[in-house]
Amino acid sequence: MKKKLLIVFLLSLFQTGFANLKVTENQKLAATCKVWGFLKYYHPNVANGNFNWDEELFKILPKVEEAKTDIEFSNAIEKWITSLGKVKAYKAEISNEEVDYFDKNFDLSWTQNTAFFSKSLSQKLKFIEQNKIQGKQYYVEEGVEFRNEVEYTEFDDKDKNFRLLLLFRFWNYVEYFFPYKYQMDQNWDLTLIEFLPRTINPVSETDYYLSLKELSAKLNDSHALFGANKLFDFFGRHGIPFDFKIIDNKAVVVGFKNESLSKIDDIRIGDVITKIEGRSIEDLIKENQKYIEGSNYDAILNKIDYPIFFGNTDTSAIEFTRNNKTETKTIHKYLYNDLKINYENNSKKYKFLENNTGYANLAVLTPDDVPAMMEQFKNCKAIIFDIRNYPQGTNFAIAEYLNPQPKDFVKSIDADLSSPGRYIWRKDDGTCGKINPDYYKGNVILLVNEKSISHSEFTAMTLQVAPKATVIGSQTAGSDGRSYRFEILKGIWTSFTTYGVFYPDKKETQRIGIVPDIEVKPSILGIQQGKDEILDRAILFANTLK
Structure with a gap:
């Protein structure tokens, strides 16, 4: 039912048809945001850095405001695009290389919505898509690093143009370079429509900054962050x-x-x-x-x-x-x-527990510790790896002792900068483990919970492929892949995941996290009694396999 309502709402953005009918400020600015971002990453004369793209936005906004009808809006946008220079047609080279595309986020069909755009504007946008920039992107580089943005001495939150610039930059960063956009609870177009009014006419300074915090939360990404000093107020x-x-x-x-x-x-x-x-x-x-x-x-x-x-x-x-x-x-x-928080973890890196069971705290264990640890644990009936923390990069070193041969454990996607919004499955993510006939043959138990995030989840995925691995605990943070933190405008920080991590069968880890084989959550009574109920359940499993 929700999806049907969403489709109706989005259609209502352009519901009246292209017939010289009045358009709202929200409609115009939502469309302008999308066109501005599309041109930034697709138009050959824009994506190569020939224009001050912020300044171009500031120049077109008054003309967008003046437009009262869909025809007037399309004419203003079309003249703007024409002023950017001619786009040359080219013949795409036919490659023999097979590319496995991930297209769940990729959709430029909005450029052909002739219920709002004139036919000639839609044709112009389609031509740009078909004859997009062929060289390097000016505003984003491989690995997704945003660069060459105009820097300002401060973010003027009293200036509507600056507020719109902030929203337009951020919305398009996510639109084209967030691999999990398709998994959001709310359609990203609808989120733009929802937050435009609070950007154009904020009720107060406080409400404006809170709206940006809410906007960031709409990504449903544990790596996401919005930060501004004024939120402390x-x-x-x-x-x-x-x-x-x-x-x-x-x-x-x-x-x-x-x-x-x-x-x-x-x-x-x-x-x-x-x-x-x-x-x-x-x-x-x-x-x-x-x-x-x-x-x-x-x-x-x-x-x-x-x-x-x-x-x-x-x-x-x-x-x-x-x-x-x-x-x-x-x-x-x-x-x-x-x-005066003490961040030092003085816990033992590894130790023996009852009944010949080993325990390793991956928060403090280092790769150099792994050989000595595995030598001591080689005859244990089970080893418990505690990943309810942020590990120190030990996953591959440990995996060499847990597997008889190399194992696939992950499948990743990277942004296709030649077609922003599209992602590509990596051809070779590598494996974990090695040929090792003397591998550890006991039970491998992994402890996880909501504090297991990013590299913690990646570590769990690495160790999870061991022949006798069992995951015990509760749902992890559900945000694997690279967390990229950057400044949108001066003093306004954000972050989100920029490449996607999946299981080898392409099953999602985002939002779902590492699913325990045996679910255990701490209880109030257990905490009061000083128990670690997840570890206790792991010890019980090591002793009984139940």
Whole structure:
């Protein structure tokens, strides 16, 4: 039903037909955004850097505003395109090389929507597509690195043109260079239409910046990020000195950023926080999850501390439960530098557990440690690899000990810069493992959860192909591939995934993540009792294979 409504809505953008009928500001600017981005990456005289493309946008916007009908709009755009110079027709060389295209994101059919564009404008856009730039892209390079954008000394958020430039740049970055665009909950065209009004006429400065945070969250990508200093004015700069996990819509204390500061307010592991400033954690989650970039709900909950627990004051009143007793108290919050977070992980890299089971913490294990570890574990009945963290690049070194021969474990797609929006399956992603008749023949157990993201998930995929591998835990963050962080305009940062990672059979990992064979999630009681229930379940499996 949702898809049908979406199609109707998108059609309504051009529903009246091309007949000199009035068009709205939203319709005109949505179409201008798409044309501007298309020309930026396809027109030979634009994609090679011959024009100041921001300045061209600023020049066409007043003419777009003046256009009252679809005919006037098409005429303005067509004259603009003509002013960019002649596009020469060329004959594409016929290649004998077979290319395996990934086209789930690739769709330029909108250029032929003659219900809104004039026939001659559609023909002009089609001709540009067919005779696109043949050399290097000026605004993007291999591997997806945006370059040669005009840099400004500051982002003037009071200037509508600058706000539109920010939206147009970002929307087109995603349109052409986000491999998982097709997996978003909301169609990207519809997202443009939704956020244009908040760009053109923001209710307030705060609402404008929050709209950009929401826009970033629409990618449904745990790698995505939107950052601006002015967001601190809304969410605040004071944070808590402890870590928590959302369980049953409650915030359960699971660790400390700074234990000494936490002790000042007698914060203990297992405390169950139910309210902040009189508002339930459940209500705060519902209100703020739209601002959190995450591929799935567990990933969103893992990142929701910022909007819920940060603030502009250095104290907060909380309601919490301890030993079945509910109390209220005021806790202190601190500026980031005052938290003095200790990021060092002093855990043992590897150790023996009960009943001849090995355990490796991949957060601290290094490739140089692997040979000695595997020598010690070679006679273990099982090895548990803990990937509920960010590993140190040990996956290939470990895989050489776990497999009798090289194994395929991944299939990737890269942006096709000759046809932006299209992706290409890599011919050779390589393998993991090597010919090793003396490989480890015991059970391989992988521990994952929502903190397993990107290289953590890639590591799990690498080790998952071992002959006797079992994944235990919960859904991972669902965002594999390269995370690219960049500045859209001065002081406005963002990031998202720029190449796609799949299983060898081309099954998605984005949003889905690494699916456990045995699902286990921590419970409030388990945390209060000091248990690691996922590790406990892994030990039980190592002993019983059940």
